[in-house]
Amino acid sequence: xxxxxxxxxxxxxxxxxxxxxxxxxxxxxxxxxxxxxxxxxxxxxxxxxxxxxxxxxxxxxxxxxxxxxxxxxxxxxxxxxxxxxxxxxxxxxxxxxxxxxxxxxxxxxxxxxxxxxxxxxxxxxxxxxxxxxxxxxxxxxxxxxxxxxxxxxxxxxxxxxxxxxxxxxxxxxxxxxxxxxxxxxxxxxxxxxxxxxxxxxxxxxxxxxxxxxxxxxxxxxxxxxxxxxx
Amino acid sequence: xxxxxxxxxxxxxxxxxxxxxxxxxxxxxxxxxxxxxxxxxxxxxxxxxxxxxxxxxxxxxxxxxxxxxxxxxxxxxxxxxxxxxxxxxxxxxxxxxxxxxxxxxxxxxxxxxxxxxxxxxxxxxxxxxxxxxxxxxxxxxxxxxxxxxxxxxxxxxxxxxxxxxxxxxxxxxxxxxxxxxxxxxxxxxxxxxxxxxxxxxxxxxxxxxxxxxxxxxxxxxxxxxxxxxxxxxxxxxxxxxxxxxxxxxxxxxxxxxxxxxxxxxxxxxxxxxxxxxxxxxxxxxxxxxxxxxxxxxxxxxxxxxxxxxxxxxxxxxxxxxxxxxxxxxxxxxxxxxxxxxxxxxxxxxxxxxxxxxxxxxxxxxxxxxxxxxxxxxxxxxxxxxxxxxxxxxxxxxxxxxxxxxxxxxxxxxxxxxxxxxxxxxxxxxxxxxxxxxxxxxxxxxxxxxxxxxxxxxxxxxxxxxxxxxxxxxxxxxxxxxxx
Numbered sequence: 001x002x003x004x005x006x007x008x009x010x011x012x013x014x015x016x017x018x019x020x021x022x023x024x025x026x027x028x029x030x031x032x033x034x035x036x037x038x039x040x041x042x043x044x045x046x047x048x049x050x051x052x053x054x055x056x057x058x059x060x061x062x063x064x065x066x067x068x069x070x071x072x073x074x075x076x077x078x079x080x081x082x083x084x085x086x087x088x089x090x091x092x093x094x095x096x097x098x099x100x101x102x103x104x105x106x107x108x109x110x111x112x113x114x115x116x117x118x119x120x121x122x123x124x125x126x127x128x129x130x131x132x133x134x135x136x137x138x139x140x141x142x143x144x145x146x147x148x149x150x151x152x153x154x155x156x157x158x159x160x161x162x163x164x165x166x167x168x169x170x171x172x173x174x175x176x177x178x179x180x181x182x183x184x185x186x187x188x189x190x191x192x193x194x195x196x197x198x199x200x201x202x203x204x205x206x207x208x209x210x211x212x213x214x215x216x217x218x219x220x221x222x223x224x225x226x227x228x229x230x
Numbered sequence: 231x232x233x234x235x236x237x238x239x240x241x242x243x244x245x246x247x248x249x250x251x252x253x254x255x256x257x258x259x260x261x262x263x264x265x266x267x268x269x270x271x272x273x274x275x276x277x278x279x280x281x282x283x284x285x286x287x288x289x290x291x292x293x294x295x296x297x298x299x300x301x302x303x304x305x306x307x308x309x310x311x312x313x314x315x316x317x318x319x320x321x322x323x324x325x326x327x328x329x330x331x332x333x334x335x336x337x338x339x340x341x342x343x344x345x346x347x348x349x350x351x352x353x354x355x356x357x358x359x360x361x362x363x364x365x366x367x368x369x370x371x372x373x374x375x376x377x378x379x380x381x382x383x384x385x386x387x388x389x390x391x392x393x394x395x396x397x398x399x400x401x402x403x404x405x406x407x408x409x410x411x412x413x414x415x416x417x418x419x420x421x422x423x424x425x426x427x428x429x430x431x432x433x434x435x436x437x438x439x440x441x442x443x444x445x446x447x448x449x450x451x452x453x454x455x456x457x458x459x460x461x462x463x464x465x466x467x468x469x470x471x472x473x474x475x476x477x478x479x480x481x482x483x484x485x486x487x488x489x490x491x492x493x494x495x496x497x498x499x500x501x502x503x504x505x506x507x508x509x510x511x512x513x514x515x516x517x518x519x520x521x522x523x524x525x526x527x528x529x530x531x532x533x534x535x536x537x538x539x540x541x542x543x544x545x546x547x548x549x550x551x552x553x554x555x556x557x558x559x560x561x562x563x564x565x566x567x568x569x570x571x572x573x574x575x576x577x578x579x580x581x582x583x584x585x586x587x588x589x590x591x592x593x594x595x596x597x598x599x600x601x602x603x604x605x606x607x608x609x610x611x612x613x614x615x616x617x618x619x620x621x622x623x624x625x626x627x628x629x630x631x632x633x634x635x636x637x638x639x640x641x642x643x644x645x646x647x648x649x650x651x652x653x654x655x656x657x658x659x660x661x662x663x664x665x666x667x668x669x670x671x672x673x674x675x676x677x678x679x680x681x682x683x684x685x686x687x688x689x690x691x692x693x694x695x696x697x698x699x700x701x702x703x704x705x706x707x708x709x710x711x712x713x
Binding site for chain 1: 351353354356357360361364367368371374376377379380381382383384386387390391393394395397398400401402404405408416431432435459462463
């Protein structure tokens, strides 16, 4: 993929992209709740590294700011909020009862990554910008794999991290295709993501207090039952 | 000025409710804030009618006719729901729920709802829609029963899964805007002007992603499953806002984006919307036949109405756009009435089961007659406003030569109509089988029902000229072509 003219920062960005994808796989493959959070932080670091690298190579102050916002929100604030809101019990869990076992999950994720490449291929190929050719498919793959892990997971925190990983994927594509959004919009988005963590954190704490489970995904009292036609 | 105040007042009210010495007066603060916002919103609409556009913060907070319409609807429903909440929440308060926290959230929820129709920058609209969802999650789970927490969790996960997807959609929109040259600021207005020169494939991609993300939030099938759970478990005043306007506001954003996509002649998405809209209406119509909980019944009727609005927007003619915005208006006023009525039935009888309510007329004549009125109105019987807007949509569909879609839509509307009235018939008439211990209804709840019923009855027989003009202007913003 890297042709001879590629500058070093852009080559490093390609490396970051690969690592982002691998960390998405790692989140799917990890049973330990604590491990899932750790891989999310690593993925966010890679995302901000990608921002800084591109900010450097394109001399864009905007991308530098975006990288700084990402570090502040996703690497520092979100793990801190999670720690404050949720007791250690949430992190010590090992998830046994996933809907799909891990090897199968990895295969599905691989399939989703290929699907993402296939989906955006036509749009990205028409573009001469090498950045878009790399970041857009990987970002979309991140979104799809995150969505998949949201469905397959049962524990509260891994489900939340699934949403955050989707967000990371969207941003990874975003730094390539929409890297000059107004700053207030970027700040708003970062604030929105942090509020998602607060609200879901509060909710899962209430669920544990009331129902005594950290497996929020297994709740299934409410559903449509067939009417007794008297 | 009025426009900025509309957004700022609920935020200040939320802060006041949170301050410890004022917590006792949280309800009064909420009442004052929502009833100040309502006349201001009406003022904004009046100004839009005379000037075409009201500007709060130039480039960030502005309202055109469509925005002003949604703004007024939100403030109307929020004002009545806060009246209703007074009596209802005091009656159902339990030990670990703190009322000031409820009102604090309620004001924040109102703030987020009011901000979306007036923000001009699409990415900030995304933030606004996310905030709506977040505060709604807290309100749905407020009662902290097992059911409420489960409903809140499902709601949170299902709708927030849509957040990153729609975010990617807005990034793609920005990309399309940049590659079309930019120049004018990225606002709904500017994007609509650029529409014809944007890459149709990118526009379609963006529309698809935003549609998936926001469609989940407006309860469109197949991601409607959170809606009946949330609506059966949330406190009734919250249901009124959730069902009446919270589903409409993300749909508003979808329709805004649609008007941009329609401006680009190469990107045709109308047929997708018709198909998806009909799927929603169909699923809702058949689920309506077999509901057992009357709050879930009204919830499915919301899914039905969202589908109808979507289908109408898919026809994309001037007539159907008019039908779509009228349906938004009529849905908001009628559905909020339905949930107030459901709330008083729940207060009076403490059950949500359709099968255990009989002879409501004899038990509580007020609740019984209100239920008959609101369910006739929501099912779309003449002479209520929903009948008028559904008729407008169907006839616009015929004029757009979408005969198959119109036929399917008409059949499904009739099925939903029959289903709703069949359930209500079982509840209202007959003899009360079990002796109910009926509690007297709080004054504020009765007042809210009467105030909410007034426009439902009025708009069916007489549409004031300014309202009609506002609807007409709002319909033009949707950008349909042809008759």
